[in-house]
Amino acid sequence: MDFKFSNNLRRLAFGGDERVIAYRDGEPLNRTRLRADVLALYHSLRRSSEERVGVWLASGYDFLTVLLALALAGKKIVMPQNLQPQSAAELQPHIDALISDSPLDNLTCPQWQIRALALAGKESTENPPEVCFSRNVQLVLFTSGSTGEPAPIIKNLNDLEAELAALHGVWGAELDQRPVVSTVSHQHIYGLLHVILWPLARGAAFVDSVCHFPEPLAALAQAHPGAVLVSSPTHLARLPCSEPFVQASDNISVTFSSGGLLTADAAQAMESRCPAPLYEILGSTETGGVAWRRQSQSNVWQSLPGVEVSTTDAGLLQVSSAHLSNLPWFTMGDKAEMQADGRFELRGRADLIAKVEGKRLSLTELEQRLVEHVWVKEARAAVKRGRRDEVVIVASITHDAFEVIKHSGKRILNQGLREHLARYYEGPLLPRRWRFVEQLPRNSQGKLPQGDIVKLFEVTA
Structure with missing residues (x-):
């Protein structure tokens, strides 16, 4: 089945064909199912008066349906870092309602569960008006920065769609419609983009569970040959030490890492024991993806398409891009040395x-x-x-x-x-x-x- 990359996420929700977009406990979920689920949630959510809606769901597929339905309904989508008691209390001023798997005792706002929402809107079959597919929608994410105190970061759905286009410009041909397995959460921007939204945009499927341990990850790799692994330095430092994973790693076609810098030893161990190319993505909640490298070939970072980088007088990396629409330039906390060809090397973090x-x-x-x-x-x-x-x-x-x-x-x-x-x-x-x-x-x-x-x-x- 032919599929052409598209970064209009809301349009993709209404494709209505048999292409599989997710595997939940081994069961394939297709785009016909996605359309019905998003439509039911949309009709339920558009009738609510609450505008700022927090979302915390264990299932990536459920998260995708809620995100698309909220976007179509024109709601502001709030993505907390976690829902531990203190974090939930700090989240309260930022939300009017919360969609989660189970209610929290210390929140006073309305709390909704996805099945009740879907049931309330299931009888409506009318498609959203055309304006719902194009209006810009805000997302609120949180970053801990250097202090640990959560700070809200405002992004637009258009920013995420622009970043998908940038990622696809580098790896689209290499990834094609390969399925995705993951060790990272979709609740944060790296996992959201790489595990859920980019597969949807390129017609691929993702596995609807996060694997924290090598053995179940090895089993998923064997069940989905040619899989793309989306991971982090914390996990990638351990995976080469797991014989079950190493034995199954021929089924991994590409590995991505983000959320921190991968040490040279960990990168070498991964590529020597697991044959897939390993790409690191440099970025942050504020900037989204900035640049990439493959350490087995070079320690130098290459900017993603549409991303401009330079350094400040203090030698700090500063970024401007199509997916950083709220700011003309953002200064990161990394020191960098620019090269004549526009690539750069990192020189450590800014002094704290x-x-x-x-x-x-x-x-x-x-x-x-x-x-x-x-x-x-x-x-x-x-x-x-x-x-x-x-x-x-x-x-x-x-x-x-x-x-x-x-x-x-x-x-x-x-x-x-x-x-x-x-x-x-x-x-x-x-x-x-x-x-x-x-x-x-x-x-x-x-x-x-x-x-x-x-x-x-x-x-x-």
Whole structure:
């Protein structure tokens, strides 16, 4: 069945043919089903007075139907980071209603479930008016930034559609209608675009479940030969160590990674043990996708089509693009060095400056100094405020470092790293508390915000 790429998402919902767009527990869901589900939800939602509607659904297919129905109804679509109790309380001022799998006790706004909404609008079969397919619709996403405090980011549906066109301009021919399996959530912009919307736009299907472990991911790869894997550095660092996944990896045709930078070791391990090309996408909630690279070929980043990049006087990467319609330019928190051909190399994060006992400290530099030590793979620093300000560190350490802990104790590791840092810093700036791990803990967006680092030290170990 021939299919031509289209980034008009609402039109795609009304194709009404037998092409499969999702697999739920192995059951194929086609575009005829999608049209009926979206239409029922649209007729139910258009009658509601609530304008700002939050959406949190475990099913990618359900999320897609609700998003398209809300867009057709002209509602503002709000995508929370999560629905933990405190996050839900912080979400309340941003929404008039919430669509979720189960109600929350601490929200006072109306809460709807998808089956009840669909049932309420099922009897109406009239298509939406023509204006519903073209008017611009706002989406609200949230980013934790460097502090951990959620900040709303306003985007338009047109921005997402423009980004789909940019992605398809680079990989459309390579991906064609290959199915998608994923380890990332559709609740955030990377998963939303790569797992749900881009497959819909190119006539491909996605698997309606998120795989957090290698074994079920291997089974899905075998069930969907030629699959595109959408993942993150956290998962890709572990997958090459899983024999079941490696044995099934011939079924993976392309791998994408975003949500953070993939280490050179992890990229090499993936491409050496799993034959699929591995592409990294650089971007953020604010900017969407900015650039891409394939580390096995080059460490240099290439901008996506329609994206302009340059650097500020301070050497920070700044971005302008067709899918960044609200701002002419956005300055990112990454240092970059431009090349003559317009490509660029990243030179680390912008300095995160903190005051500790009246002294100025670059947490970014401190992290880099730690990584220079043979025991440390990655490190993140923060300042825990209290009666006495303390620099705290969470570090991903090597096998040799764990052997030091096993045979000599954690105190010896602490002391060795403090002595290393004492070559550069005065005593008050040296870390006082440490957490050592195999992999840095990251949230569902692949980030480790400052606030989350401090929380690791709020309970005494």
